[in-house]
Amino acid sequence: MTDVPILLSAAQTAARLPYPALLQEIVRLLGDASVQVPQRLVQPLAGGGSLFVMPASDSRVAMTKLITFTPANAGTARATIQGDVVVFDIASGERRLVLDGPTVTARRTAAVSLLAAQRLAPNTRGPLLIVGAGVQGKAHLEAFAEVLQVREVVIASRSGSSAQALVQHAQALGLQARAVGDANAALADCPLAVTCTPAHGVVLDRLPRRDAFISAVGAFTPQMVELGPDLCCHFAQQGAVFVDTADASHEAGDLLQAGLDVGRFATLADVLVQGTQRPAGPVLFKSCGWAGWDLAAARTALAP
Incomplete structure (x- = not known):
């Protein structure tokens, strides 16, 4: 020792x-x-x-x-x-x-979102929309700024003080940052988005840009939800949906509540093993967490 x-x-x-x-x-x-x-x-x-x-x-x-x-x-x-x-x-x-x-938990979750974005996001330049200004929001901000070199972030949170604190943290890192009251409206300007809320209810339900990538990390039980059912179905029908692991089939509340067969979606391991090409349309990555x-x-x- x-x-x-x-x-x-x-x-x-x-x-x-x-x-x-x-x-x-x-x-x-x-x-x-x-x-x-x-x-x-x-x-x-x-x-x-x-x-x-x-x-x-x-x-x-x-x-x-x-x-x-x-x-x-x-x-x-x-x-x-x-x-x-x-x-x-x-x-x-x-x-x-x-x-x-x-x-x-914060850093490995942000790293998994980051890996999915690296491999699957149609547009990795940003701006990055972060919904939820807590520990996970901060970790995702730091990870995407450091590795993907995202330079502009938009913060949405139920707590105005938390949103402003994260804006100030982003600015201290040399990023352009602003807080917004309407996360859905910000989707039109942000090809990258992460939802990092307590998942007590829907926070995004507006249809995304064609080059959108959303990593939804807040909901990890069947009862939890961050994304509206129509939004989830839009990704499944008009774009692509990926999950972090096969456990999402019984944990991904957003997808389950949308009535989707979660077991049919490729996992992050599938993406790496099969060398999945970057999809042309919008991409939803659902992360539920895994001890791996x-x-x-x-x-x-x-x-x-």
């Missing part, structure tokens, strides 16, 4: 997960036959929260993400996602790292 700390803070966790390296590790993981990801356990809690237990392993590393999701914390000083990612060495059984769970993405983050954090 070395003197490297095992228990990492949010800032230390983020430093171990630079987006270029995390992207590369996600691609490698999707081609790694040793990866095993059992179905995650979601334990409902009193008051409307949930406890998530998400294990995964490969031939060298085993990890479990243990987090709580507390929707009632939205808009308060408390985070909606709290917890840790515990990483073990398989050969020795030693605990190698304890990563900050919300930081891992957390394992990719753990592998990245362990790299020398």
Whole structure:
């Protein structure tokens, strides 16, 4: 063992997960036959929260993400996602790292959206519309600015103060940024969009540009929704729909509530393995989360 700390803070966790390296590790993981990801356990809690237990392993590393999701914390000083990612060495059984769970969740989710945009978005220049100005909105802003070199962002949020805070963060990064009150109207000017809301209701339902790419990350249960059913059906009929993993078939609330057969849509792994060409029409990428993405983050954090 070395003197490297095992228990990492949010800032230390983020430093171990630079987006270029995390992207590369996600691609490698999707081609790694040793990866095993059992179905995650979601334990409902009193008051409307949930406890998530998400294990995964490969031939060298085993990890479990243990987090709580507390929707009632939205808009308060408390985070909606709290917890840790515990990483073990398989050969020795030693605990190698304890990563900050919300930081891992934010960065690996943004990296997955970023990978989908790199491979599938008809137009990656931006502007980028971000609906939801919380932790996920900030992570997606930083990821798309760093890797895709997006220089202009438009922020929409139910909270004007949160939207303005994210605008100021974007400007501090050297980006052009503004807040808007109508996310649907902004779609006409934004070929890139991500929805990062608590998914309590529809936030986008206007039909998109022909060169649009939307990554919808907020809804990860059948009851949650961010996108209107007509919008989802438009993508399925006039463009293309992709999902992060096959688990979306029973988790993607937006698509399920639109009456779509989610099992027929290609996954991100399918895109990489089959070398899927960039679609000509609008693209919807539905991300529900997967412990495999957390394992990719753990592998990245362990790299020398």
